[in-house]
Amino acid sequence: xxxxxxxxxxxxxxxxxxxxxxxxxxxxxxxxxxxxxxxxxxxxxxxxxxxxxxxxxxxxxxxxxxxxxxxxxxxxxxxxxxxxxxxx
Numbered sequence: 001x002x003x004x005x006x007x008x009x010x011x012x013x014x015x016x017x018x019x020x021x022x023x024x025x026x027x028x029x030x031x032x033x034x035x036x037x038x039x040x041x042x043x044x045x046x047x048x049x050x051x052x053x054x055x056x057x058x059x060x061x062x063x064x065x066x067x068x069x070x071x072x073x074x075x076x077x078x079x080x081x082x083x084x085x086x087x088x
Contacts, residue, residue: 043049
């Protein structure tokens with residue numbers, strides 16, 4: 001059974017007297033919202049980073065897609081569709 005004090009706290013809750021973070025928390029949140037995108041743009045927008053990290057992966061993905069296209073063409077030659085096969 002809850003105590004009287006807990007019952008009074010739950011029933012007499014007033015949102016206008018709730019303790020908030022204060023101005024320092026708001027300044028911290030604003031600085032995070034402001035500087036995280038700026039730092040991300042500076043870091044990931046660097047051409048040297050792009051050449052080192054993105055270009056090799058992009059070339060690998062392109063070659064994988066080229067092999068996939070070649071495999072699909074070869075598969076179509078080996079196993080033609082039903083309308084192009086000789087049916088007995």
